[in-house]
Amino acid sequence: AQSVTQLGSHVSVSEGALVLLRCNYSSSVPPYLFWYVQYPNQGLQLLLKYTTGATLVKGINGFEAEFKKSETSFHLTKPSAHMSDAAEYFCAVSDPNTGNQFYFGTGTSLTVIP
Amino acid sequence: DTGVSQNPRHKITKRGQNVTFRCDPISEHNRLYWYRQTLGQGPEFLTYFQNEAQLEKSRLLSDRFSAERPKGSFSTLEIQRTEQGDSAMYLCASSLANTEAFFGQGTRLTVV
Numbered sequence: 001a002q003s004v005t006q007l008g009s010h011v012s013v014s015e016g017a018l019v020l021l022r023c024n025y026s027s028s029v030p031p032y033l034f035w036y037v038q039y040p041n042q043g044l045q046l047l048l049k050y051t052t053g054a055t056l057v058k059g060i061n062g063f064e065a066e067f068k069k070s071e072t073s074f075h076l077t078k079p080s081a082h083m084s085d086a087a088e089y090f091c092a093v094s095d096p097n098t099g100n101q102f103y104f105g106t107g108t109s110l111t112v113i114p
Numbered sequence: 115d116t117g118v119s120q121n122p123r124h125k126i127t128k129r130g131q132n133v134t135f136r137c138d139p140i141s142e143h144n145r146l147y148w149y150r151q152t153l154g155q156g157p158e159f160l161t162y163f164q165n166e167a168q169l170e171k172s173r174l175l176s177d178r179f180s181a182e183r184p185k186g187s188f189s190t191l192e193i194q195r196t197e198q199g200d201s202a203m204y205l206c207a208s209s210l211a212n213t214e215a216f217f218g219q220g221t222r223l224t225v226v
Contacts, residue, residue, distance in 0.1 A: 041220075042219055043218050049214050090156050099145070102157075106155055106156045107156050
């Protein structure tokens with residue numbers, strides 16, 4: 001069984017400040033991990049993914065995330081927040097052996113304060 | 115645009131009516147997923163197709179819900195005898211085997 005926990009349903013940062021959104025997962029096998037962003041009344045857009053290889057992955061819009069197996073974490077970071085980063089962010093996990101569904105966290109709403 | 119397309123974008127229906135949503139996946143993707151998302155929550159898995167075969171269904175998918183993917187291309191999700199609790203965003207996604215899912219814009223259903 002797989003699950004995702006996102007700590008902090010709401011995060012506020014000042015424009016230009018570091019963004020840190022937390023994601024911890026539970027999985028019986030080494031998972032594939034994803035971060036998606038959702039703007040109001042829109043679908044989900046992939047920010048980045050980890051499958052195998054380098055544990056630090058870079059995505060679109062300056063975001064990156066690091067897979068830490070020992071901590072079962074996949075936190076999302078961005079060095080400098082921009083107003084356009086305000087959105088809902090979802091962490092997701094899938095079983096690489098089956099890939100028959102993606103398990104999502106409950107999301108973190110990011111507010112950027114000018 | 116060759117992304118995932120969902121129609122309609124919005125649907126308002128009266129309680130007890132039937133509704134049908136359509137999803138056109140990315141053409142080369144053999145996997146198709148339906149999710150439901152309510153306000154303030156993450157997407158919840160409903161069902162999954164590999165080509166035309168429906169391989170998995172969530173326990174969330176009551177008997178009033180049915181999904182099809184004829185010929186392994188587009189998919190439809192039908193809800194019969196809608197209830198107010200069915201009001202949600204219905205998201206479709208597609209993927210190749212063991213890769214990320216690409217999502218459509220969603221269909222927002224409001225049951226009045």
